[in-house]
Amino acid sequence: xxxxxxxxxxxxxxxxxxxxxxxxxxxxxxxxxxxxxxxxxxxxxxxxxxxxxxxxxxxxxxxxxxxxxxxxxxxxxxxxxxxxxxxxxxxxxxxxxxxxxxxxxxxxxxxxxxxxxxxxxxxxxxxxxxxxxxxxxxxxxxxxxxxxxxxxxxxxxxxxxxxxxxxxxxxxxxxxxxxxxxxxxxxxxxxxxxxxxxxxxxxxxxxxxxxxxxxxxxxxxxxxxxxxxxxxxxxxxxxx
Ligand code: PGA
Numbered sequence: 001x002x003x004x005x006x007x008x009x010x011x012x013x014x015x016x017x018x019x020x021x022x023x024x025x026x027x028x029x030x031x032x033x034x035x036x037x038x039x040x041x042x043x044x045x046x047x048x049x050x051x052x053x054x055x056x057x058x059x060x061x062x063x064x065x066x067x068x069x070x071x072x073x074x075x076x077x078x079x080x081x082x083x084x085x086x087x088x089x090x091x092x093x094x095x096x097x098x099x100x101x102x103x104x105x106x107x108x109x110x111x112x113x114x115x116x117x118x119x120x121x122x123x124x125x126x127x128x129x130x131x132x133x134x135x136x137x138x139x140x141x142x143x144x145x146x147x148x149x150x151x152x153x154x155x156x157x158x159x160x161x162x163x164x165x166x167x168x169x170x171x172x173x174x175x176x177x178x179x180x181x182x183x184x185x186x187x188x189x190x191x192x193x194x195x196x197x198x199x200x201x202x203x204x205x206x207x208x209x210x211x212x213x214x215x216x217x218x219x220x221x222x223x224x225x226x227x228x229x230x231x232x233x234x235x236x237x238x239x240x
Pocket of ligand 1: 008159163164165166200201202203221222223224225
């Protein structure tokens with residue numbers, strides 16, 4: 001089954017790298033594989049004509065004196081249709097709370113921007129069998145007051161924090177178990193809904209063939225490997 005490929009390019013790449021990357025993507029045939037790339041704010045416009053584009057963050061506010069922030073309506077005015085929320089780097093470095101993540105999801109939905117909500121456990125939480133408890137708590141708080149009408153407009157990314165940027169990944173059966181848990185949890189809350197759930201954390205051209213066999217995984221959220229055209233195109237080609 002073709003999986004959705006989302007690239008979280010974080011704060012990697014300067015303008016020269018971006019221009020050469022965009023040029024490579026422009027002349028590459030993605031076939032029918034859905035590809036969404038999320039560069040840093042300042043480069044969003046460069047990607048618009050070559051693929052679907054997402055932002056990496058959004059403000060909890062609509063408009064006003066919020067220096068350095070970018071609103072959902074500003075993203076929408078640029079034709080941006082996706083936005084990552086609740087990434088563990090923002091939860092950790094910017095101390096983003098579940099309440100703020102919930103507000104961001106609501107602001108995005110108001111502007112018809114698809115939130116890509118990241119959830120996942122720390123290593124010691126997995127070691128202590130707390131993965132499902134942690135993820136359930138995040139989902140409960142981040143999706144507070146989100147209705148049945150809106151839930152399938154959200155993409156969930158399961159990203160074990162210890163797998164991000166480390167080259168480590170859970171086993172295929174651990175990934176399958178956690179993704180199935182997320183899907184079943186949402187089905188019980190939202191009356192049998194089917195939500196798209198991605199895996200993220202050290203996905204690369206080296207492990208994608210093995211990960212592709214996990215049927216419950218609807219796609220990947222890819223960090224480092226999404227900034228290298230050779231790696232990204234290998235991953236996309238593996239879906240054709
Ligand atoms: P990684 O990052 O692929 O570099 O591990 C994934 C992410 O943070 O979304």
